Amino acid sequence: MQQKLNLYNTLTRKKEEFEPLHAPFVGMYLCGPTVYGEPHLGHARSAVTFDVLYRYLKYQGYKVRFVRNITDVGHLENDADEGEDKIAKRAKLEHLEPMEVVQHYTNVYHQDMDKLNVLRPDIEPRASGHIIEQIEMIQEILGNGMAYEVNGSVYFDVQAYHKNNKYGKLSGRVIEDLMANTRDTEGQSDKRSPLDFALWKKASPSHIMRWPSPWSDGFPGWHLECSAMSRKYLGTTFDIHGGGLDLMFPHHECEIAQSQASNNHTDAAKYWVHNNMITVNGQKMGKSLGNFINLSELFSGNHAMLEEKYSPMTIRFFILQAHYRSTLDFSNEALQAARKGYTKLMNGLNVLKKLQYPEDGAGIAPDAKLNEDLLKLTEDCFRGMNDDMNTARTIASLFNLLKKINSLHLGQLNIAQLERGTFDTIRSTYGELVLNVLGLQEEQVGDMDDMLHLVLGFYKEAKENKAYDKVDAIRAELKKQGIVIKDMKTGIDWAYEE
C-alpha cells in the first residue's frame, strides 16, 4: 500500500513522493484570483483542488502555511505596451476607485469560496501591498545582469538568463522555437526581445494605479508579485506551488526565471502542481470565449445554460469526482448526477451516526473475512488520496464502503460480526475523509432528528392503525421538505431525498 502522498510534479513530469523540505512544516503557495470580475467555475476548481491538498496535508499532521494571493495590480489586458490594467479598466467602466473594484470582487470571491467550504489561506497577501518587496527583487535581478531598464521600465532579459539557466524548463518550451514563433513587436516595444517580460512598467499619464520607484512612477509586472510574496512568506524555496494549467506558461515559467535570476537562485518551489481546466462542450471555459458560468449564477440557476440551480456542495462534489489533472466537462446532466451522489454520501454520514456497536457482544463470532474486506475498503480510500490526490478514486472507495454501512444499518450484515476496531475505523475513516479532507458538509438544516422523531411517531401510529391515507399524507408533506421516510424491518428512519 502506498503510505505516502505522491504528487505529480510538473517540473519533472513525474509522480514523486511528497517529502517536505523542513518537515513537519509545509509551505504552499497558490496563485489566487485577479479581482476584476465575478469568480466562475474555473476559479472554483483551482480553489477546491488546492483546498483538498491543504486539508489532506493538515490531516496527515503537517504544519502547513498556505499562502494564496490576491492580484490587485499589474495584470494587463494584453502583452502590448499600451495594454490596460484589468482593474483600472473595470474601475473606469463603473466609475469607481480601483480599490473599490478590488474590495468588491475580493469580497465576492471570499463569499463564494466560503460557500464552497474552501478554507481561507493562512496568509492572503495583495500585490499592491508588496511594492517594496517587488522593487527589491527587481534590483537583485538588475544587479545580476538579467534585466535592463528602458525609458523608466524594466524588463527581464530572457536571453541573458538563458545563457546559464534554462528558460522553458517548466513548460517544456524550447526557447529557439519561441523566438521563431513569437509575434514580432514591430519595433513599438521597448523590449529587446519579444520573449522579455516586464518587471516594472512606467505609468502613462492616464494610468491611475502608480507607485514611485527608482526607475519611474509606475507599477510592477504581473509575474513578479507571486515571486516577491511567496519569498517573503515562505522563503526562497518552499514545498508546493499551485495554479491552473493555463498559468504554467508564461506566468509560472517567469516566476522560476525571476527566482533563479534574483538572489534566491532557486526554482522557488520543489513541487509545481497544476489543475486542469473545466470545459463546456469540450471547449475550455474561459473569459476570452465568453462561455464561463459564474458561481453566483450556478448557485441561483440564473443562466441560460442552466436547467436548475446547483448548490455549492453539488459543485464541490462535481469537481472532486474527477481527477484534478483531467479536464472536466460541464453539463446539466453531470451536475444533476453529482447532486444525487453528494446526497447519497451525506446520507451515509447520518446512517453512521446512528449505528451503535453492541456493548454486550451478543455472542456472535467476528467474521474474519468480512473484517478484512472492510478494512481493505478503508485503505482503498487513502490509496486513492495518496496516488496524486485522486479524489475520484477515493470517492469510489467511499461508495463501496457506504454499501457495507447501509447493509449494517439494514440488518443485512450484523455489526457484531465486526471487530470493535474495524467498526471504529470505518466510522472515523468515512467521517473524516468526507468532512475534513474532501471538505463536504451538510447543506440541509442541521439537527432535525428531534423534530422528525415526533413526526415519525405519528407515522408509526398511523401505520399500525392501518390509516393509510394519513400515512400517505405524512409522507407527502415530508417529501416537500426534501425528507423521505424509510420503512425497514428494523424500524422507521428518514433520509434526505436524492
Added chain:
RNA sequence: GGUAACGUGGCCGAGUGGCUAGGCUCAGCUCUGCAAAAGCUGCUACAGCGGUUCGAAUCCGCUCGUUACCUCCA
C-alpha cells in the same frame, strides 16, 4: 506552424500489462398495504488499423477525431 495532452459503455468519470472502479440513467429481484429508501442482479466500453507480448483499454507505430498552451485566462 511549434509544443503538450486526450479519444472508455446512454451520460459523467477512474484505471499505465493479467485481478469489480464509482456515480447518474435504464430493467429485474428482495423488502413492502402501495411506495420510497437500501441491498442484490443485469444491460450497453475501452476511436480505427497494425505491431510487441503467453496476455493490452493500458506499451510501440500509423490513420482519423478533439482539445490546450504558444496573447489575458484558474
